Amino acid sequence: MEYDLECRDLVKAFGLFRAVDQVSLQIERGSFFSILGPSGCGKTTLMRMIAGFYEPNAGDILIKGRSVLETPPNRRPVNMVFQHLALFPMMTVAENIAYGLRRRRVGRAETETRVADALQRIGLPDAGDKRIDQLSGGQKQRIAIARCMVLDPDVLLLDEPLGALDLKLREHMKLELKQLQHQFGTTFVYITHDQSEALVMSDRVAVMNGGKFEQVGAPQDLYFAPNTAFVAGFVGDSNRWRGRVLDRDATGLKVEAETGAALVGVAGGGNVIGKNEMVDIFVRPESISLRRISASEHASPLAPEAANHLSAVVESVLFNGAQSRALVRTRPGDSVEVALPQTGEHADLRKGEEVSLAWTREHCRCYPTLAK
Amino acid sequence: MLQRDIRRLTFLLLLAPFLLWIFLLIVVPHIDMFLLSIREKIAPRVYETGFANYVDFFSEPVYIRTLFRTVVMSVAATAMTLALAFPVSYYIAKMARGRAKSALFLACLLPFWVSELVRVFGWMILLRETGVVSNFLQWAGLVTAPVELLYNDATVMVGLVYTSILFMVVPLVSTLDSLDDELVEAGYDLGGGGFAVLWEIIIPHAMPGIVAGCIIVFMLTLGNYLTPILLGGKNSLWFTGLIYSQFITRFNWEFGSAFGFILLATSSLLVWLGLRLSGQTLAGTIAKS
Numbered sequence: 001m002e003y004d005l006e007c008r009d010l011v012k013a014f015g016l017f018r019a020v021d022q023v024s025l026q027i028e029r030g031s032f033f034s035i036l037g038p039s040g041c042g043k044t045t046l047m048r049m050i051a052g053f054y055e056p057n058a059g060d061i062l063i064k065g066r067s068v069l070e071t072p073p074n075r076r077p078v079n080m081v082f083q084h085l086a087l088f089p090m091m092t093v094a095e096n097i098a099y100g101l102r103r104r105r106v107g108r109a110e111t112e113t114r115v116a117d118a119l120q121r122i123g124l125p126d127a128g129d130k131r132i133d134q135l136s137g138g139q140k141q142r143i144a145i146a147r148c149m150v151l152d153p154d155v156l157l158l159d160e161p162l163g164a165l166d167l168k169l170r171e172h173m174k175l176e177l178k179q180l181q182h183q184f185g186t187t188f189v190y191i192t193h194d195q196s197e198a199l200v201m202s203d204r205v206a207v208m209n210g211g212k213f214e215q216v217g218a219p220q221d222l223y224f225a226p227n228t229a230f231v232a233g234f235v236g237d238s239n240r241w242r243g244r245v246l247d248r249d250a251t252g253l254k255v256e257a258e259t260g261a262a263l264v265g266v267a268g269g270g271n272v273i274g275k276n277e278m279v280d281i282f283v284r285p286e287s288i289s290l291r292r293i294s295a296s297e298h299a300s301p302l303a304p305e306a307a308n309h310l311s312a313v314v315e316s317v318l319f320n321g322a323q324s325r326a327l328v329r330t331r332p333g334d335s336v337e338v339a340l341p342q343t344g345e346h347a348d349l350r351k352g353e354e355v356s357l358a359w360t361r362e363h364c365r366c367y368p369t370l371a372k
Numbered sequence: 373m374l375q376r377d378i379r380r381l382t383f384l385l386l387l388a389p390f391l392l393w394i395f396l397l398i399v400v401p402h403i404d405m406f407l408l409s410i411r412e413k414i415a416p417r418v419y420e421t422g423f424a425n426y427v428d429f430f431s432e433p434v435y436i437r438t439l440f441r442t443v444v445m446s447v448a449a450t451a452m453t454l455a456l457a458f459p460v461s462y463y464i465a466k467m468a469r470g471r472a473k474s475a476l477f478l479a480c481l482l483p484f485w486v487s488e489l490v491r492v493f494g495w496m497i498l499l500r501e502t503g504v505v506s507n508f509l510q511w512a513g514l515v516t517a518p519v520e521l522l523y524n525d526a527t528v529m530v531g532l533v534y535t536s537i538l539f540m541v542v543p544l545v546s547t548l549d550s551l552d553d554e555l556v557e558a559g560y561d562l563g564g565g566g567f568a569v570l571w572e573i574i575i576p577h578a579m580p581g582i583v584a585g586c587i588i589v590f591m592l593t594l595g596n597y598l599t600p601i602l603l604g605g606k607n608s609l610w611f612t613g614l615i616y617s618q619f620i621t622r623f624n625w626e627f628g629s630a631f632g633f634i635l636l637a638t639s640s641l642l643v644w645l646g647l648r649l650s651g652q653t654l655a656g657t658i659a660k661s
Binding site for chain 1: 554555557558559560561562564565572573576577
């Protein structure tokens with residue numbers, strides 16, 4: 001397998017604080033790789049090391065198999081789309097895109113054709129003479145990408161470039177970025193704290209926390225099979241409990257939550273969890289099925305194969321089209337979020353109604369509680 | 373109705389000091405000076421209106437040469453001040469952090485708490501024949517006899533640059549401060565070397581500050597009297613020296629006023645020219661920084 005970008009045991013410390021701690025990664029040619037983590041997790045430091053603005057304390061960075069540690073940022077075959085895009089306000093759009101080509105002493109005629117070609121590819125063929133302040137947020141975004149892509153880099157780094165856009169445009173740009181990546185076929189490394197950006201766009205995602213990678217994998221892996229409690233809590237929404245393992249057998253764990261609820265689950269991420277250990281329990285809102293008690297008084301229990309059953313009272317209904325949720329309070333007193341079926345089955349659910357909840361043991365993942 | 377009157381009265385009252393200042397200290401004296409400059413002296417206490425004073429100026433090569441020399445040296449001093457102040461300002465604005473930043477800025481400001489006269493005397497103590505530098509050179513055995521470092525153009529230049537550097541540093545720091553670090557990094561990231569980043573990104577961004585600083589320094593230098601006269605001595609041939617001698621030595625106020633107006637016209641013309649060449653506007657530079 002050929003890798004466009006490879007990092008080996010990278011370390012960057014600021015004083016005693018290790019911002020990036022022994023991080024290794026391999027990114028396949030032409031893929032969209034995201035580094036997802038909360039602010040302060042070291043993802044920007046990692047990216048700045050790849051771009052060449054920071055020198056790592058230890059480890060190696062290889063681009064197409066060659067170490068670039070000795071290469072200054074202006075000679076590395078990586079380009080960066082900055083957080084605030086960093087378009088040069090003193091130049092026109094065309095001059096911005098031509099900046100890198102001029103640095104490489106590309107001829108005037110060729111520069112012009114390549115700039116025109118880049119503008120064509122991002123769908124702004126007539127924007128060349130515009131000033132930067134005449135562009136909309138989405139257009140600036142595309143110009144910033146074109147300015148890098150015209151140099152044909154091996155790796156394009158993107159440092160939360162959607163952060164400054166409003167919500168609607170952000171949703172739109174997610175798809176557009178993915179499309180641009182597909183079109184150019186270049187390896188994209190995308191940094192974000194927004195999990196939906198990472199999940200939607202990426203081929204592979206690395207979840208970073210405290211300077212280390214918690215898990216690297218396809219978005220589906222992160223969502224359905226998180227390795228650690230951090231990933232389970234950070235990627236997607238979850239209901240969580242904290243509890244103690246009462247018993248364990250081949251099929252799973254029997255846990256008593258601190259609030260008193262008895263739950264049955266499985267150990268997540270291949271962790272081995274012993275009896276009496278403290279665990280964090282994660283259940284996704286969409287894995288919980290909800291049934292209204294009034295409609296089928298004392299009928300057969302809901303989903304008999306489900307290992308977990310709780311009865312609860314609806315506290316509020318959060319209607320949001322397909323993403324509608326119900327906020328319920330269980331008998332033991334936990335507040336639980338439940339996704340409502342998209343068929344509109346429970347459209348008339350009201351506050352105060354009694355419901356029963358059920359979910360299988362596979363959807364109830366337990367992770368050892370990190371010692372604090 | 374009453375409310376509006378009160379508001380207008382407040383506005384006028386707030387504006388009054390400014391208007392009085394402009395009117396009494398700038399407009400009225402200039403009108404008077406201009407009237408004085410177009411008075412021809414025919415006989416004692418007999419005057420006629422005309423441009424004879426201006427004609428006299430342009431028919432005497434020494435005056436024109438002095439003006440030309442003053443302008444050239446002022447331009448040179450401005451350029452040197454810019455060359456010296458730019459790295460200093462860049463360091464203060466972009467490299468220094470936190471307390472070092474304000475300390476360095478203060479260090480630039482500190483000498484200006486002392487009057488210009490005292491500062492120029494300081495230079496004289498250092499540079500005169502029996503001064504510190506001369507003595508040191510003799511002590512070190514580099515020269516055998518005392519050296520006179522005063523009263524030449526180089527010393528005048530040093531003095532002028534020293535006097536005006538703060539007025540270049542302040543606008544430069546304020547424009548460079550507003551330069552986003554990301555732009556500089558992007559300049560490097562896209563393949564630019566240090567010179568390309570300086571020339572294509574930093575200088576264009578700092579242009580309003582550069583032009584503002586240059587205008588201020590040029591005006592101050594052109595109109596400076598103390599520094600060129602004290603450091604350059606009698607041979608300094610600075611234009612303000614001519615004006616002084618007409619007013620004070622010759623007691624020829626008419627001719628002196630004409631000189632004053634010629635200096636005003638020259639500096640206005642040069643500033644206008646500088647703005648045209650750099651593509652800036654007066655409002656966009658001085659007002660901004």
